[in-house]
Amino acid sequence: MQHTAPSFYSDMIMQAAEWHTQLHAEDVSEADRLAFSQWLASDSRHATAFAQMEKLWTHFDEVQDSASKQALTAVIKPAKRKRIKAAATVLSLLAVILVGGIVANSLPARVMLADYRMGTGEQRTIELPDRSQLTLDTQSAVNIHFSHGQRRIELLQGKILVQVAKDKQHPFIVETVEGTARALGTQYTVQRQHQVTRVMVIESSVEACAAQSACVTLVPGESVQLQRGMPLRKGVADIQNETAWTHFKLVxxxxxxxVLLGELQRYHSGHLHFDAAALAQVHVSGVFALDDTAHTLNLLADTTPVTITQYTPWLTLIKPVPKRVD
Incomplete structure (x- = not known):
C-alpha cells in the first residue's frame, strides 16, 4: 500500500526532528549517536524522514537573511538537553508545513525538496552516476535513487528525456505515481502532468506498466498514457516534434x-489568463520559441484572431477578437 507524503511522515516527523536537533547539540555523545543508529535501523522509513529533515535544514541554510532562519537558528544551534524538545517542535512544525504543501510558490512539499527541481523557463541536463543522461524540462522535479544496484528515477512532475547507459545487470526505471517505464534500450521521454504519465520511445524499446496493472512494450515512435483506472492504449508519436522542447521549441x-497557451504557460513567468472554451476554435501551426515567451505572444497577436493585453509583467489577458457585426 502506498502512502501519501503527509500520512507517510505524520507519526515520525517529531522523532526525526528530535534526532536532528540532538545530533546538532553541543553536548551530543557517542551514546546518542549509537541510539540514533539503532533508531534508523528499526524502520526503513526513518532514514527517509531524517534525510528530508536534513534537506529542510539545508533549505534554511541557503536563506541567510530570513527572519524565520534567524529565529530557528537561535533555538536550534545552541541546543542543550532542556531545549531539544522546543527546538524539535519548531523544526517539526516547519516540516509538517512543508509536507502539507503549504509552502512558498504553492509547491507540494516533495517537489520543493526534490533532488533536482527546475524553475520556470529552466532546463538542465545532468549526468547520472552510471553515465546515463537526464534532461529535465521546465517546472520538472525528480529524485535520483542509485544504490544497491538499482537505477531508479522518481519523476514527481514535469517532463524528462532519458539517454540510458547500457547495463543489463541493472534495469533503468522511471517511476511515477501512475506507473513505471523500464528501459529495454536507450532513449525515451516521460511526462507527468495532471495525474497522467505519458511515455514516448525514441530509440530501442521501453516496458511501460500502469501501477498494479498491465504492461505494454513500446518501440520508437510509440507512446502510451498511464492513468489510474484507464486501460493502456498505444499511440503514435512524432519523435522530432515531441522532443523539440529540448531545444526550447514547440512544434x-x-x-x-x-493547448499551445497551456504549454507556453509552463515557460512564462507571469500568468496567462484565457478562456479555453472561447478560444477553442482558434488553431495554429508553426514553430514557436519557448525561451522567449514575449516574442511568441507577440507573434500570436499578429497572426491569429486573438487580442493579447499585458497589464503587468505578471498578468497577460488573451481573448478572441470580437466578431464584427454588419
Missing part, C-alpha cells in the same frame, strides 16, 4: 491555441 500542427 504546432493545427494545434488548438488553448
Amino acid at each position: 504546432a500542427d493545427d494545434m488548438p491555441i488553448p
Whole structure:
C-alpha cells in the first residue's frame, strides 16, 4: 500500500526532528549517536524522514537573511538537553508545513525538496552516476535513487528525456505515481502532468506498466498514457516534434491555441489568463520559441484572431477578437 507524503511522515516527523536537533547539540555523545543508529535501523522509513529533515535544514541554510532562519537558528544551534524538545517542535512544525504543501510558490512539499527541481523557463541536463543522461524540462522535479544496484528515477512532475547507459545487470526505471517505464534500450521521454504519465520511445524499446496493472512494450515512435483506472492504449508519436522542447521549441500542427497557451504557460513567468472554451476554435501551426515567451505572444497577436493585453509583467489577458457585426 502506498502512502501519501503527509500520512507517510505524520507519526515520525517529531522523532526525526528530535534526532536532528540532538545530533546538532553541543553536548551530543557517542551514546546518542549509537541510539540514533539503532533508531534508523528499526524502520526503513526513518532514514527517509531524517534525510528530508536534513534537506529542510539545508533549505534554511541557503536563506541567510530570513527572519524565520534567524529565529530557528537561535533555538536550534545552541541546543542543550532542556531545549531539544522546543527546538524539535519548531523544526517539526516547519516540516509538517512543508509536507502539507503549504509552502512558498504553492509547491507540494516533495517537489520543493526534490533532488533536482527546475524553475520556470529552466532546463538542465545532468549526468547520472552510471553515465546515463537526464534532461529535465521546465517546472520538472525528480529524485535520483542509485544504490544497491538499482537505477531508479522518481519523476514527481514535469517532463524528462532519458539517454540510458547500457547495463543489463541493472534495469533503468522511471517511476511515477501512475506507473513505471523500464528501459529495454536507450532513449525515451516521460511526462507527468495532471495525474497522467505519458511515455514516448525514441530509440530501442521501453516496458511501460500502469501501477498494479498491465504492461505494454513500446518501440520508437510509440507512446502510451498511464492513468489510474484507464486501460493502456498505444499511440503514435512524432519523435522530432515531441522532443523539440529540448531545444526550447514547440512544434504546432493545427494545434488548438488553448493547448499551445497551456504549454507556453509552463515557460512564462507571469500568468496567462484565457478562456479555453472561447478560444477553442482558434488553431495554429508553426514553430514557436519557448525561451522567449514575449516574442511568441507577440507573434500570436499578429497572426491569429486573438487580442493579447499585458497589464503587468505578471498578468497577460488573451481573448478572441470580437466578431464584427454588419
